[in-house]
Amino acid sequence: KAGVTQTPRYLIKTRGQQVTLSCSPISGHRSVSWYQQTPGQGLQFLFEYFSETQRNKGNFPGRFSGRQFSNSRSEMNVSTLELGDSALYLCASRPTPNQPQHFGDGTRLSIL
Amino acid sequence: GENVEQHPSTLSVQEGDSAVIKCTYSDSASNYFPWYKQELGKRPQLIIDIRSNVGEKKDQRIAVTLNKTAKHFSLHITETQPEDSAVYFCAASSPPDKLIFGTGTRLQVFP
Numbered sequence: 001k002a003g004v005t006q007t008p009r010y011l012i013k014t015r016g017q018q019v020t021l022s023c024s025p026i027s028g029h030r031s032v033s034w035y036q037q038t039p040g041q042g043l044q045f046l047f048e049y050f051s052e053t054q055r056n057k058g059n060f061p062g063r064f065s066g067r068q069f070s071n072s073r074s075e076m077n078v079s080t081l082e083l084g085d086s087a088l089y090l091c092a093s094r095p096t097p098n099q100p101q102h103f104g105d106g107t108r109l110s111i112l
Numbered sequence: 113g114e115n116v117e118q119h120p121s122t123l124s125v126q127e128g129d130s131a132v133i134k135c136t137y138s139d140s141a142s143n144y145f146p147w148y149k150q151e152l153g154k155r156p157q158l159i160i161d162i163r164s165n166v167g168e169k170k171d172q173r174i175a176v177t178l179n180k181t182a183k184h185f186s187l188h189i190t191e192t193q194p195e196d197s198a199v200y201f202c203a204a205s206s207p208p209d210k211l212i213f214g215t216g217t218r219l220q221v222f223p
Contacts, residue, residue: 004155033211043156043201043213056210090155097209100146103155 001027004093004104012110018079021107025072025093031055032074033101034066037088046089049074050097078109086111114139114206118214126222131189133217135202138183144205145178145185150216151198159200160187192221 005024013019025032033056034046045058049068068074072093078085088108092101115138125131137145146161162169162176162185169176175188185204189196202214 035213042215043203045210045212048210056208058210098144100158100161101211102158103148105155 006091006104006107010108014112017081021076023074023091029093031094031097033092034076035090081111083111114212116204116212116214122218124220133187135214136184137204139206141207142204147187148201149198194221197221
């Protein structure tokens, strides 16, 4: 079975731009969660989608948004990028919300 | 809000020694506690997990213990090997199934 796939692996953007990251979950997994990982803050929960509905949300500003498609693939969008948004963005999938999560390799976003 | 504290932030041990990482959670409704290992430049990998109806779980050299009363859980690694060197994250699941992570422990195992 293929693992969680995130694209692109690396991105460089400038302040004020917007960005869209993509996550394809493991086949059969309907829940997708997004995390921001930085050296100082660890893994911070952004949001979780299950069956195309946002099920959980972390404490991030409205510039961070997401969605999930009918095939369970998910996208995360960040608008009006700030320097502090530089981080590794990880996606994790699981069959249903009460089961273990499996992570992708992440997208490393750098803001100049 | 929900919070998970993890200690220590760094841990150095000699090969063959044991390592213990401790976490405390704030939400008494938390019912699922996974541990992840993240090697440099790689994705976090689930290494063991425990649910709140169990006090201890073991998988070869790795064990996790849970004390619901104290809201405390720990990871124990015995007979450490250099390949155990990584960052370890604990997490607690707050209803509805939101995973809150600790800040990580960098484990270094010296040969």
